Amino acid sequence: MSSFLSRAVPRALLQALRPALLLAALSLAGAAHAATDTYDGGAVAGCSFDDPSNTYSCTALSSSHDTSIASGYTVKISNAGTTNIGSTQTLTMAGGANLQFAGGLTLATSNLALTGGTLTVGGKLTLSIGAASPTVNITAGTVNISGSDGAVIHGTVTSAGDLAFYSNMRVTGLVTANSISIDKKIDVVANVQTGTLSLALQSSLTGNVNASGDVSIGNHAAVYGNLTGHNVVLVNACAYISGNAAVNAINIGAQGSVGQTITCTGPGASGSSCVSGKTNSNGNACHHSGGGGGAADLDHILISHPGTALTCEPQAVTVTACADAACSTLYTDPVDVTLTPGGQVVTISGGGPTNATVQQSTAGSVTLSASADEANNASTCANTVANNSSCTMVFADAGFKFGTIANHRAEQVQSFTLRALKAGGNSNVCLPLLTVPQNVNFSCNYTNPSSGFVPVRVNGVPLASDANSSCAAAGATVSMPFDGSGTATATLQYADAGSMTLKATLIPPSGPYTGLVLTGASLPFIAAPSSFKFSVSKDVAGIITNNPAATNETGPVFIGAGQPFQVKLEAINAANAVTVNFGSESPAESYKLAPPVLVAPAGGHTSVVTGTLDAIVKGKGATPVATMSWDEVGIINFAAALANPSGYLNSGMDVTGNVNIGRFIPDHFDTALNGTVPMACPVNPTFGTPCPAPNAGGKFVYAAQPFDLSVKAYNKSGTSTQNYEGLYAKTITLAAFNGAGASGALNQNPPGAPANLTFATIDASHFIKGVATADPPTSPATLPAYQFATAYPATPLTQPTNIWLRATDTDNATSLRGATTNEALVSVVSGRLSVGNSYGPETLPMPVVVQAQYWSGSGWVNNPAYSNATVVALTNNVTFSNCQKNLANSGSNTCAVTFTLANGNLAFAGGTGKFTVAAPGHNGSVDITLSKGGVQAIPYLPSTTGRATFGVFRAGPVVYLREVY
Numbered sequence: 001m002s003s004f005l006s007r008a009v010p011r012a013l014l015q016a017l018r019p020a021l022l023l024a025a026l027s028l029a030g031a032a033h034a035a036t037d038t039y040d041g042g043a044v045a046g047c048s049f050d051d052p053s054n055t056y057s058c059t060a061l062s063s064s065h066d067t068s069i070a071s072g073y074t075v076k077i078s079n080a081g082t083t084n085i086g087s088t089q090t091l092t093m094a095g096g097a098n099l100q101f102a103g104g105l106t107l108a109t110s111n112l113a114l115t116g117g118t119l120t121v122g123g124k125l126t127l128s129i130g131a132a133s134p135t136v137n138i139t140a141g142t143v144n145i146s147g148s149d150g151a152v153i154h155g156t157v158t159s160a161g162d163l164a165f166y167s168n169m170r171v172t173g174l175v176t177a178n179s180i181s182i183d184k185k186i187d188v189v190a191n192v193q194t195g196t197l198s199l200a201l202q203s204s205l206t207g208n209v210n211a212s213g214d215v216s217i218g219n220h221a222a223v224y225g226n227l228t229g230h231n232v233v234l235v236n237a238c239a240y241i242s243g244n245a246a247v248n249a250i251n252i253g254a255q256g257s258v259g260q261t262i263t264c265t266g267p268g269a270s271g272s273s274c275v276s277g278k279t280n281s282n283g284n285a286c287h288h289s290g291g292g293g294g295a296a297d298l299d300h301i302l303i304s305h306p307g308t309a310l311t312c313e314p315q316a317v318t319v320t321a322c323a324d325a326a327c328s329t330l331y332t333d334p335v336d337v338t339l340t341p342g343g344q345v346v347t348i349s350g351g352g353p354t355n356a357t358v359q360q361s362t363a364g365s366v367t368l369s370a371s372a373d374e375a376n377n378a379s380t381c382a383n384t385v386a387n388n389s390s391c392t393m394v395f396a397d398a399g400f401k402f403g404t405i406a407n408h409r410a411e412q413v414q415s416f417t418l419r420a421l422k423a424g425g426n427s428n429v430c431l432p433l434l435t436v437p438q439n440v441n442f443s444c445n446y447t448n449p450s451s452g453f454v455p456v457r458v459n460g461v462p463l464a465s466d467a468n469s470s471c472a473a474a475g476a477t478v479s480m481p482f483d484g485s486g487t488a489t490a491t492l493q494y495a496d497a498g499s500m501t502l503k504a505t506l507i508p509p510s511g512p513y514t515g516l517v518l519t520g521a522s523l524p525f526i527a528a529p530s531s532f533k534f535s536v537s538k539d540v541a542g543i544i545t546n547n548p549a550a551t552n553e554t555g556p557v558f559i560g561a562g563q564p565f566q567v568k569l570e571a572i573n574a575a576n577a578v579t580v581n582f583g584s585e586s587p588a589e590s591y592k593l594a595p596p597v598l599v600a601p602a603g604g605h606t607s608v609v610t611g612t613l614d615a616i617v618k619g620k621g622a623t624p625v626a627t628m629s630w631d632e633v634g635i636i637n638f639a640a641a642l643a644n645p646s647g648y649l650n651s652g653m654d655v656t657g658n659v660n661i662g663r664f665i666p667d668h669f670d671t672a673l674n675g676t677v678p679m680a681c682p683v684n685p686t687f688g689t690p691c692p693a694p695n696a697g698g699k700f701v702y703a704a705q706p707f708d709l710s711v712k713a714y715n716k717s718g719t720s721t722q723n724y725e726g727l728y729a730k731t732i733t734l735a736a737f738n739g740a741g742a743s744g745a746l747n748q749n750p751p752g753a754p755a756n757l758t759f760a761t762i763d764a765s766h767f768i769k770g771v772a773t774a775d776p777p778t779s780p781a782t783l784p785a786y787q788f789a790t791a792y793p794a795t796p797l798t799q800p801t802n803i804w805l806r807a808t809d810t811d812n813a814t815s816l817r818g819a820t821t822n823e824a825l826v827s828v829v830s831g832r833l834s835v836g837n838s839y840g841p842e843t844l845p846m847p848v849v850v851q852a853q854y855w856s857g858s859g860w861v862n863n864p865a866y867s868n869a870t871v872v873a874l875t876n877n878v879t880f881s882n883c884q885k886n887l888a889n890s891g892s893n894t895c896a897v898t899f900t901l902a903n904g905n906l907a908f909a910g911g912t913g914k915f916t917v918a919a920p921g922h923n924g925s926v927d928i929t930l931s932k933g934g935v936q937a938i939p940y941l942p943s944t945t946g947r948a949t950f951g952v953f954r955a956g957p958v959v960y961l962r963e964v965y
Contacts, residue, residue, distance in 0.1 A: 034064055034065055034066050034088065034089060034090070035064075035065045035066070036065060036066040036067070036068050036090075037061075037062055037065045037066070037067050037068070038068045038070070039056050039067070039068065039069045039070060039073050039075050039097075040068075040069075040070035040073060041054070041070075041073070044056060044058070046058055046059060046060065046062075047075075053074070054072055054073045054074060055073075055074040055075075055076065056073065056074065056075045056076065057076050057078065058075060058076065058077050058078070059077075059078055059079060060077060060079045060083065061077055061083055061085065063084065063086070064088075064089070065089070066089055066090040066091070066092070066111075067085070067089070067090070067091050067092065067099075068090075068092040068093075068113075069092065069093045069094070069097040069098075069099060069117065070094060070095075070097065071094040071095025071096050071097055071116065071117070072095065072096050072097070073097055073098070074097075074098040074099075074100065075097075075098070075099050075100065076100045076102075077099075077100065077101045077102060077103075078102050079101070079102065079103050080102055080103040081103050081104070082103055082104035082105065082106055082123065082124070083101055083103065083104070083105050083106070084106045084108065085105070085106070085107050085108065085109055086108055086109060087108055087109045087110070087111075088109070088111075089109050089111065090109070090111035090112075090113065091107070091109065091111070091112055091113070091114065092112075092113040092114070093113075093114045093115070093116065093117040093119075093136065094115050094116055094117065095115070095116045095117065096116065096117060097116065097117035097118075098117060098118045098120070099117070099118070099119050099120070100120045100122075101120065101121045101122060101123070102122050102123075103121075103122060103123045104121060104122075104123030104124040104125065104126075104141075105119075105121045105123075105124075105125050105126070105140075106126045106128075107125070107126070107127050107128070107129060108126070108128040108129075108147070109129065110129050110130030110131065110132045111132075112129060112132045112134040114134035114135055114136040115135050116135055116136070117136055117137075118136065118137045118138075118139070119136050119137070119138045119139070120138075120139045120140070121138075121139070121140035121141065122140075122141055123140070123141050123142075124140065124141060124142045124143075124144065125138065125140035125141075125142070125143045125144070125159075126144045126145075126146075127143070127144070127145045127146075127147075127148055127151075128145075128146055128147030128148060129147070129148045129151050130147065130148060130149075130150070130151065131148075131149065131150030131151055132148075132151055133151065133152040133153075133154065134153060134154065134155075135154040135155055136153070136154070136155050137155040137156045137157075137158075137173070138153070138155065138156070138157045138158065139158045139159075139160075140158070140159055140160070141159070141160050141161055142159055142160070142161040142162050142163070143157060143159040143162075143163040143164070143177070144163075144164050144166070145163075145164065145165050145166060145167050145169065146166035146167055147166075147167060148167035148169050149167050149168045149169065150168065150169065151167065151169040151170075152169065152170045152171075152172065153169070153170070153171045153172065153173075154172045154173070155171075155172065155173045156171075156173035156174050156175070156176070157171050157173070157175045157176070157190075158175075158176045158177070159176070159177035159178065160177075160178065161177070161178050161179070162177065162178060162179045162180075162181070163175065163177035163179070163180045163181075163194075164180075164181045164182075164183070165180075165181070165182045165183060165186055165188050166183045166186060167186065168186055168187045168188070169188060169189075170188070170189035170190065171188075171189070171190035172190075174190075174191055174192070174193060175190045175191065175192045175193070175194075176192070176193045176194070177192075177193075177194050177195075178194070178195045178196075179194060179195050179196040179197070179198075179213075180192055180194045180196070180197050180198070181197075181198045181200070182198070182199045182200060182203045182204075182205060182221075183200050183203065184200035184201040184202055184203055184218070185200075185201065185202045185203060185297070186200075186203045186204075187203065187204045187206070188203075188204070188205050188206070188207075189205075189206040189207060190205070190206075190207045191207040191208050191209075191225075192205065192207060192208075192209050192210070192211075193210045193211075194209075194210075194211050194212075194213075195211065195212050195213040196211060196213040196214050196215065197209060197211045197213075197214075197215045197216070197229070198215075198216045198218075199216065199217045199218050199221040199222075199223070200218045200221065201218045201219045201220060201221065201373065201374055202218075202219065202220045202221060202297075202374070203218065203221045204221060204222045204223070204224060205222075205223050205224070205225070206224040206225065207224070207225045208225040208226045208227070208243070209223055209225065209226070209227040209228065209229065210228045211227070211228060211229040211230065212230065213229070213230050214229065214230050214231045214232070214233075215227065215229040215230075215231075215232045215233070216232075216233050216235065217232070217233070217234050217235060217239040217240070217241070217256075218235045218239060219235055219236060219237055219238065219239065219335075219373055219374050220237070220238045220239070220333055220374065221235075221239055221240070222239070222240040222241070222242065223240070223241045223242065223243075224242045224243075225242065225243050226243035226244045226245070226246075226260075227241050227243065227244075227245045227246070227247075228245075228246045228247070229245075229246075229247050229248075230247070230248045230249075231247070231248055231249045231250075231251075232245065232247045232249070232250040232251070233250075233251045233253075234250070234251065234252045234253050234256035234257075234258075234277070235253050235256075236253035236254040236255075236256070236336055236373075237253060237254040237255045237256070237333070237334045237335060237336055237347070238254075238255045238256065238333055238334060239252075239253055239256040240256065240257055240258075240259070241257075241258045241259065242259040242260070243259060243260050244258075244260040244261045244262075244263065245258050245260075245261075245262045245263070246263040246265050247262065247263070247264065247265060247274060248264075248265055248266040248269075248274060249264075249266060249274045249276070250262060250274060250275055250276070250277075251276050251277045252275065252276070252277035253277055254334065254336065254347065255334045256277065262274075262275055297323060297331070297376055298321055298322070298323065298331040298333075298335060298372060298374040298375050298376065299322050299323055299324050299325055299327075299331070299375070299376055299377055300322050300325070300327075300375050300376070300377040300378060300379055300380055301319055301320070301321060301322070301337055301348075301370040301371075301372055301375055301379040301380075302319065302320040302322050302327050302379070302380050302381070302382060303317055303318075303319055303339070303368050303369075303370050303379055303380070303381045303382070303391065304317060304318045304319075304320070304353065304381070304382045304384055305317040305318075305358070305368060305381065305382075305383060305384065305393055306383070306384055306385045306501075306522070306523060307383045307384075307385050307386055307390070307392070307393060307394065308385070308393065308394050308395075308396065308399065308519065308520065309358070309359075309360070309393055309394070309395050309396070310395065310396060310397070310398075310399055310401060310421055310423070310430060311360060311361050311362060311363055311395045311396065311397050311423050312361075312397070312421065312422070312423040312424065312428060312429055312430035312431075313359070313401075313421075313428075313430050314342065314344075314357035314358065314359040315357060315358050315359065315393070315395075316355060316356075316357055316404070316523060317339070317355075317356050317357065317358055317368070318352065318353035318354060318355055318356065318523075319337055319339070319346065319348060319352055319353065319354050319356050319370055320348070320351060320352040320353045320354070321335050321337075321348045321351045321352055321372075322351075322380075323351075325377075327380075328587070330350070330351025330352070330646075331351055331374075332349075332350050332351045334347055334348065334349045335347065335348050335372050335374050335375075336372060336373070337354075337356070337370050337371070337372045338370065338371050338372075339356055339357075339358055339368070339369070339370050340358070340368065340369045340370070340371075341358050341359060341360045341366050341368075342357060342358045342359035342360070344356055344357055344358070344359075353650070358393065360395045361428060362395070363395050363396055363397050364394070364395060365392050365393070365394050365395075366392070366393055366395065367391050367392060367393075368381055368391045368392075368393055369391065379391075384447060384499075384501060384523065384524045385445065385501050385503065385524075387445065387447055387450065387501075397422060397423040398421065398422040398423065398433055398516060398518065399420075399421065399518050399519055399520050400418055400419065400420055400421075400440075400504045400505075400506070400518050400519060400520025401418070401419040401420075401421055401430075401520055402416060402417070402418055402419075402502070402504070402520055402522035402523070403416055403417035403418070403419070404416075404522075404523060405492060405502065405522050405523070405525035406525065407525055407526040407527075407528070407651045407652075407653060408525070408526075408527060408528075409527065409528055409529070409530040409573065409574050409653070410494060410495055410496055410497050410527040410528065410529055410530060410573035410574060410579050411493060411494070411495045411527075411530070411573035411574040411575045411577070412493070412527075412530075412574045413491050413492075413493055414491065414492045414493070414525070415489060415490070415491055415492075416489070416490060416491075416492055416502075416522070417487050417488065417489050417490075418440070418480060418487070418488050418489075418490065418504055418520070419432075419485075419486050419487045419488075420432065420433040420434035420438075420482055420486045420488075420506075420518060421433050421486055431486075432482075432484065432485055432486025432487075433486055433518070434482040434486055434506075434508075434518075435482055435483065435484050435485075435486060436482060437479055437480065437481045437482060437488075438479075438480055438482060438506060438508075439477045439478070439479055439480075439506075440477070440478055440479075440480045440488075440504050440505070440506050441474075441475050441476070441477050441504070441505045441506065442456075442458045442461075442463055442475050442476060442477075442478055442502060442503065442504055443463055443471065443472070443473065443474070443475030443476075443502075443503050443505070444456035444463045444471040444475070444494075444500055444501065444502055444503070445471065445500065445501040445503065446470075446471060446498060446500060447498070447499040447500060447501050447524050448498060448499040448585050448586060448649060449498050449581050449584040449585050449586065450586070451470065451584075452470055452471065452496055452498060452581055453468075453470060453496060453580055453581065454467065454468060454469070454470070454494070454495050454496050455467070455469060455470065455471045455472070455494075456471065456492060456493070456494045456500060456502060457492070457493045457494070458476070458478050458490055458491070458492055458502070459478050459479075459490050459491055460491075460493075461476050461478050462476065463475045463476045464476070475503075475505075478490065492525075494525075494527045495573055495575070495577060495579075496527065496573070496579050496580060496581045497527055497528060497529050497571060497573070497579035497581050497582040497589075497621070497648070498526070498527060498581045498584075498585065498649075499524045499525070499526050499585075499649050500524060500525055500526075500527065501522060501524045501525075502522045502525070503519070503520070503522075504518075504519070504520050505517070505518065505519050506518040526648065526649050526651045526653070527573075528647070528648035528649070528651060528653040528655055529571035529572060529573060529579045529582055529621075529648070529655045530572055530573050530574045530655075531571075531572060531655060531656060531657040532569055532570070532571060532572070532591060532640040532641075532655055532656060532657030533569070533570045533571075533572045533576070533657055533659075534567060534568070534569055534638050534640070534657060534658070534659040534661075535567070535568045535569075535570065536549075536565060536566070536567050536638075536659060536661055537565065537566050538558070538559050538563070538564070538565045538566065539566065545558075547565070547659070547661055547662075548662075548663070549659055549660040549661070549662075550635055550660060550662050550663040551599070551600075551635070551660060552600060552635075552727075553600065553601075553663070553727040553728050555635070555662070555663050556663065557663050557665050557811050557812075558661065558662050558663055558664060559662075559664060559665075560664070560665055560666060560667035560668070560715070560716065560813065561630065561631050561632055561633055561664050561665065561666055561667050561714075561715035561716065561721050562629050562630070562631045562667050562715035562716030562717050562719075563629060563667060563716050564627050564628070564629050565627070565628055565629065565661070566625050566626070566627055566628075567611070567613060567625070567626050567627075567628050567638070568622055568623055568624070568625045568626070569591065569613055569616075569622065569623045569640055569657075570621060570622040570623075571583070571591075571616070571621045571622070571655065578620075578621045578622055579621045580619060580620055580621040581619075581621065582616060582621045583615070583616030583617065583618055583620075583621060584618045584619060585649060588616075588618070589642065589643070589644055589648060589649065590615060590616060590642075590643040590644075591616065591640045591641065591642060591643055591655075592640070592641055592642075592643045593613065593638065593639070593640055594638075594639040594640070594641070596609045596630070596636045596637065596638055597636065597637045597639070598632075598634060598635075598636055598637075599634070599635040599636060599637050599660055599662070600634050600635045600662075600727075600728070601634050601723055601725075601726055601727060601728050604632070604634055604722070604723040604728075605632055605722040605723050605769075606632070607630060607631040607632040608631075609628055609629070609630050609636070610628060610629050610630075610631075611626050611627050611628030611629060612626060612628075613626045614626065629716070630661070630664060631715040631716075631717065631719060631721070632664060632715070632721055632722070632723050633664050633665060633666060633713065633721040633723040633724045633728050633770075634662060634663070634664055634723045634728055635660050635661070635662035635663055635664070636660070636661050636662060636664075637658055637659065637660050637661070638658060638659055638661060639656070639657070639658035640656065640657050640658070641654060641655065641656045642654050642655040642656070663728075665809075665811045665813045666713035666714060666715070666721050666724055666770070666809075666813045667714060667715050667716040667721075667813075667817075668714055668716075668813065668814065668815060668816075668817045669711050669712065669713055669714070669732075669807040669808075669809075669813060669814060669815040670711070670712045670714060670815060670822040670823070671709060671710070671711055671712075671734075671805045671806070671807050671815050671822075671823045671824040672709070672710045672712070672824050673699050673707070673708070673709060673710075673824045673826060674708040674709060674710050674773055675708045676867070676869065677701060677705065677706070677707045677708060678699035678700055678701040678707050678826050679699060679700055679701065679863075679865035679866060680698075680699055680865055681695065681696060681697065681698055681699060681700050681827065681865070682863065682864050682865045683696075684856075684861055684864075688856070690800050690827060690829045690854050690856055690861070690863075691800065691802075691827035692800055692801070692802050692827060694802075694825075695802050695825050695826070695827050698825055698826070698827065699826055699827070700800070700826060700827035700828065700829055700854075700865075701786065701826055701827070701828055701829075702828070702829060702830070702831035702854065702940045702941065703785075703786060703787060703788040703791060703798070703828050703829065703830055703831065703940065704758075704785050704786070704787050704788075704791065704939065704940035705785055705831070705940040705941075706759075706783035706784065706785045706940075707774075707783060707784065707785065707826070708773055708774055708783060709734070709762075709773065709774040709783075709784060709805060709824060710771060710772065710773050710774075711732055711762060711767075711771075711772050711773075711774075711807045711815075712770060712771050712772075713729075713767070713770040713771075713813070714770070720769065720770040720771065721770045722769040722770050723770070724767055724769075724770040725767045725768055725769055725770065729764040729765075729767035729772070729809075730764050730809035730810040730811050730813075731761055731762070731763060731764050731809060731810055732761060732762035732764075732772070732807045732808070732809050733760060733761050733807070733808050733809070734757055734760040734761065734762070734784055734805055734806065734807060735748060735757065735760070735805075735806045735808070736748060736749045736756070736757055736786060736803040736804065736805060736806070737749055737803065737804045737806055737823075738802070738803070738804070739804060740804055740821055740823065740825070741816065741817075741818060741819065741821035741823075742804065743816055749801065749803050749804075756786060756787040756788070756789075757784055757785070757786055757787075758784065758785045758787060759774070759782050759783060759784045759785065760784055762774055762807070764809075784805075785940070786803060786826075786828045788801075788828070788830060791830060791942060792830060792831070792832040792855075792942045793832075793942065797830045797855045798830055798855075799855075799857045800827055800828070800829045800854075800855070800856070800857060801827065801828045801829075802825060802826075802827050802828075803825075803826060803827075803828060804823045804824070804825050805823055805824040805825075805826065806823055807823075829854040829855060829856075830854065830855040831852065831853065831854050831855070831863070831940060831941045831942075832853050832855075832860065832941055832942050832943070832944060833850055833851070833852060833853070833930055833936075833937070833938060833941045833942070833943045833944065834850065834851045834852075834853050834860065834862075834944050834946075835848065835850055835928055835929065835930060835943055835944050835945060835946030836848060836849040836850065836851070836946050837946050837947045837948070837949070838946065838947075838948045838949070839948075839949045839952040840949075840950060840952065841919075841950065841951065841952075842919060842920055842921055842922055842923045842924075842950035842951045843919050843921065844919050845902040845903075845916045845917060845918050845919055846916065846917045846919070846948050846950065847914050847915075847916050848914065848915055848916070848917060848928060848946060848948060849912065849913075849914050850906060850908075850912070850913045850914065850915070850930065851863075851911055851912050851913075852866035852908055852911045852912075852913075852941060853911075862911050862912070863911040864910045864911045865911065866908055866910075866911040867908050867909050867910070867911075868906075868907060868908045868913075868938075871905045871906065871907045872905070872906040872907075872913075872937055872938060873904060873905060873906075874901060874904040874905070874906050874915055874930065874937055875901060875904045876932060877930060877931065877932050877935065877936075877937035878901065878904070878928065878929070878930060878931075878932060878937070879928070879929045879931060879932050880895055880899040880926050880927070880928060881893075881895070881926070881927045881929070882925075882926065882927040883895035883896065883897070883924060883925070883926045884924045884925045884926070885922075885923055885924030885925065885951075886922040886923050886924045886951075887920060887922050887923070887924030887925065887926055887950070888924065895926060896922075897920045897921075897922060897926075899917060899918070899920060899926065900917075900918040901915060901916065901917060901918060902916040902917065902918040902919075903915055903916040904916075906930075906937070917948060919950075920950055922950065922951075923950050923951025924949075924950060924951065925947050925948060925949040925950070926947070926948050926950075927945050927946070927947055928945065928946050928947070928948055929943050929944075929945045929946075930943035931943050
């Protein structure tokens with residue numbers, strides 16, 4: 001309720017209005033709020049107010065009302081006990097507000113609207129403020145902060161006595177106390193000034209420390225900043241100071257470190273005289289994140305053991321640091337572990353497993369255990385022989401002892417030793433028990449997976465009915481040559497993958513140990529697959545072709561781009577046989593595929609591989625066959641690796657495999673006509689088009705006329721293969737066929753080899769990103785051209801002919817692909833240059849009209865589609881002959897005049913061109929042919945002969961004939 005209502009409205013009226021006000025508050029705010037005691041100069045029940053000093057003196061704060069203190073007002077609470085501000089209450093302070101308690105205070109609400117002011121507590125202050133972010137300066141006798149994860153106090157915190165942090169939080173101002181403690185796994189951000197400082201396990205303090213007394217930094221705890229202190233201890237292991245340390249003395253535990261300079265400040269100190277501790281400190285082995293987060297929890301220590309041991313020597317076990325109850329995640333920071341029995345101390349780094357020993361000198365059963373300061377829970381066990389979780393180990397005075405059987409690749413031969421030992425007079429000494437050859441019964445157990453398909457073989461003897469049976473309970477007997485030291489050596493092989501255990505048993509038939517049962521078990525050995533193998537093939541109409549795994553552009557062809565191929569991934573042993581148990585482990589081992597890598601061409605286009613490999617099939621050691629495709633030209637590489645970063649069954653043995661797939665070539669080519677040559681088929685009203693069906697709306701070219709052609713390399717889905725260039729493009733051979741998709745020699749046009757195609761190859765160097773033209777425009781002479789058997793003026797002339805142009809490269813990739821064949825269609829016609837007759841005075845240059853014509857099949861037709869991009873220079877390509885009258889030598893038709901061209905550049909537009917003969921100065925006539933010495937001015941358009949008549953002043957002969965007629 002506002003201060004205005006408190007002072008201006010009579011209390012009786014307020015009581016009457018309370019239900020209505022409450023309803024209004026609910027409708028406006030959506031929830032009910034406690035009444036508010038507002039300290040801003042108005043009256044507050046239970047408090048006296050001193051106006052000159054703006055001070056309220058109260059016996060207590062309300063246990064149910066909210067509290068609001070305006071800036072400049074002081075509220076003093078005289079209650080010597082502890083005041084509680086609960087989770088349903090709101091505390092509001094602004095600016096220079098001051099709240100003082102003679103006794104203690106429990107502030108247990110996150111409803112803090114503190115934008116300034118001071119909170120003073122004479123006794124103990126307990127803060128539990130959630131993730132609130134108040135702005136306030138705090139002073140108290142002692143301070144305990146809990147239930148405040150994520151909180152930020154904007155201001156200072158001062159404690160006359162102890163200050164304890166039990167929450168992850170930040171204080172922006174200075175924290176001052178007689179002593180400061182930070183509980184385990186708590187991260188605090190603050191600069192501190194204190195007498196003593198203690199950081200518990202896995203805690204951190206981000207800020208600078210000024211301590212007048214001693215400082216203790218616990219296991220995996222850290223100060224991220226500079227530190228000044230008296231006696232400083234960095235407890236085992238991984239305690240850390242990131243900045244400089246100015247100290248009277250410092251003791252650095254295992255893997256502890258100081259990131260910057262240590263300065264010894266004690267009397268008479270020099271150099272590093274104040275530094276002591278372990279010499280194997282290695283801060284690099286620890287994880288220091290820079291504050292705001294400690295190391296992952298150590299849940300417990302796992303002891304792996306064989307279940308039996310001899311009293312006369314230590315028994316090997318392994319210990320693993322587990323970050324969760326299932327030990328599926330490891331605790332990777334260094335940790336010191338003490339084992340029972342025997343008391344050996346070992347340091348586990350990286351989570352382990354780490355080799356250790358236990359030992360007991362008296363026969364009997366004992367429960368194994370391992371302790372570590374960081375562990376949240378008691379140790380657990382795994383009996384690797386019985387395959388259970390028992391922590392019981394049976395110590396005996398006599399028995400077998402295996403040497404370590406190394407982890408190895410499946411089907412590799414491994415040597416191992418077996419010792420027959422007994423306790424001597426001194427129980428810590430083992431003596432030979434058997435010193436002559438003995439028949440020992442061996443058996444094998446599947447540890448992980450818990451079953452299998454083939455047995456272990458010892459000295460080649462399968463521990464089953466045969467080499468293709470599972471391990472038999474009875475095992476098999478193998479002769480073992482024990483020597484004078486009680487040791488025999490043998491070999492072992494296991495063809496499958498998994499964790500196995502080998503056991504040995506002997507009941508001596510005679511001698512001093514008759515009836516004594518000798519047993520022993522090895523530490524489990526792990527047989528990992530030798531590698532992953534990709535099996536890649538293609539199936540075309542039931543014909544299976546294996547991937548040739550090409551390495552460069554000369555390698556064998558595998559398949560066309562985008563065509564489907566089959567892939568299977570297998571885990572194999574050293575003999576290249578499938579390890580069928582791979583993938584049946586618990587948890588199951590699996591693989592991961594690297595993204596396919598483009599092997600060649602270097603720097604080429606990498607297209608996505610479609611299709612996926614599924615998981616390994618349990619009991620098969622292989623994936624199902626997957627259908628895949630790749631849409632490019634070249635060679636790619638598939639690579640697989642074990643998904644487990646700790647190696648197969650956490651042994652450190654990785655499993656990898658890769659294969660080159662290819663060479664991939666284009667699925668097909670398309671051919672297409674380019675540019676202005678060939679020409680668009682014209683439609684002549686009189687003679688029709690020169691292009692036979694189905695090419696009436698297409699293009700045509702003169703016989704022997706070079707034309708441009710593009711060839712595009714495509715994948716199966718019809719996208720250009722950009723890698724078809726450089727070394728991975730091949731020479732193209734062109735052929736002409738008489739139909740779309742026609743094949744076979746009889747359908748070549750004409751039948752047989754396409755000798756009528758000149759320049760019928762396209763060099764591989766012309767391809768750029770899968771596209772090539774027949775030849776660059778600067779070398780038109782090397783463009784393809786289609787020849788007819790006869791050309792004008794020879795007869796018979798060939799009828800207009802359709803041809804389909806096929807491209808095939810040296811890898812036999814082709815544009816032929818059945819019904820979807822897409823090949824360029826062009827019509828070919830016979831052609832000629834028709835030189836017109838011309839008339840004019842002998843004193844002026846004479847223009848001569850030339851027409852490009854084609855043979856329609858029934859007559860010669862002017863070709864309106866013909867234009868020449870390059871002007872034809874006629875200077876050396878014109879023949880003048882059969883001179884008459886005053887242009888001839890007397891008594892013959894040889895020319896008495898040397899004819900020259902006034903304009904010898906012949907250009908065509910719409911099929912018509914023109915050149916000009918210089919005035920001869922005499923009358924008469926001369927025949928003109930656009931060829932010389934058998935060489936045509938335009939090679940694919942043989943020239944007719946026209947007559948130029950000089951000295952005629954009228955229009956041409958056609959008009960003259962009409963006049964005469």
